[in-house]
């Protein structure tokens with residue numbers, strides 16, 4: 632009798648575990664149901680490792696190559712195109728029904744040595760034209776949106792004196808959007824930047840005015856990227872963020888949160904951990920409220936492999952999964968917010 636009871640209890644436990652796991656929806660699915668993109672920047676190794684690939688596919692419904700599509704990697708020399716890592720990422724995304732962001736065509740960093748051969752404005756236009764056409768033709772219908780240009784402003788609101796700007800002024804930026812529109816008319820085209828998310832700063836104002844002028848001239852731009860590399864030391868001014876988002880909405884533009892992370896001074900205090908959670912949550916709440924925001928991309932998923940400590944010495948733990956790839960409570964909270 633006792634043995635029968637034991638068997639019965641065991642059977643009930645097994646069945647309930649099965650039912651529970653069958654019903655438990657993955658965060659990726661939750662995001663899709665919520666009609667939003669919850670994504671992550673990945674590196675080629677992430678999808679070669681089975682357990683990391685599963686973690687990414689289960690928890691996110693969008694990806695962006697952290698470095699793979701940058702010129703230095705995808706076109707290391709004039710005649711050498713290295714599409715293999717990008718192809719793998721795009722295949723991975725297709726298999727798992729994930730959206731892909733393309734990042735990025737025009738930037739002042741991670742260019743290949745081809746740029747040293749630029750001797751004229753025409754050379755600069757020709758190179759960007761080739762790069763955009765090659766990449767967007769190859770991934771037509773598979774990459775949903777692109778950062779056509781990235782980080783073209785300084786903090787004081789002047790244009791960054793990159794090699795692109797020195798050769799072409801702002802003409803190249805605008806032309807790149809036209810080239811991209813022609814290459815894949817269905818892809819959405821973005822201008823992306825950091826520290827311009829809160830209305831009222833010199834950079835935010837200059838960025839907005841430039842984008843407004845593009846819209847007025849009929850340059851084919853669909854939206855703007857707010858990178859949102861945040862730090863608990865500075866917090867986040869929600870009102871100024873919303874004000875900025877709304878003025879882009881008034882121009883008919885989408886805003887995507889493109890590179891979210893929230894770094895903390897290490898070792899992190901309990902207060903900072905709570906503040907970090909609050910900042911991630913604020914962004915999710917803003918996304919849910921503002922109709923022209925539906926993309927929440929995080930810049931890397933784990934503290935084990937992060938660009939943050941190398942760039943901001945003494946800072947870290949900026950991501951949603953810890954060094955052991957365990958989801959932090961902030962991650963669960965974001966999923967809960969997407970669910971409701």
Ligand code: 9MR
Pocket residue numbers: 697698740741781825858890938
């Ligand atoms: O995360 C990227 C890191 O691995 C690279 O070494 C670095 C090179 O500058 O670029 C990082 O990604 C940047 C992104 O492309 C644009 N916005 C800022 C990101 C963090 O620096």
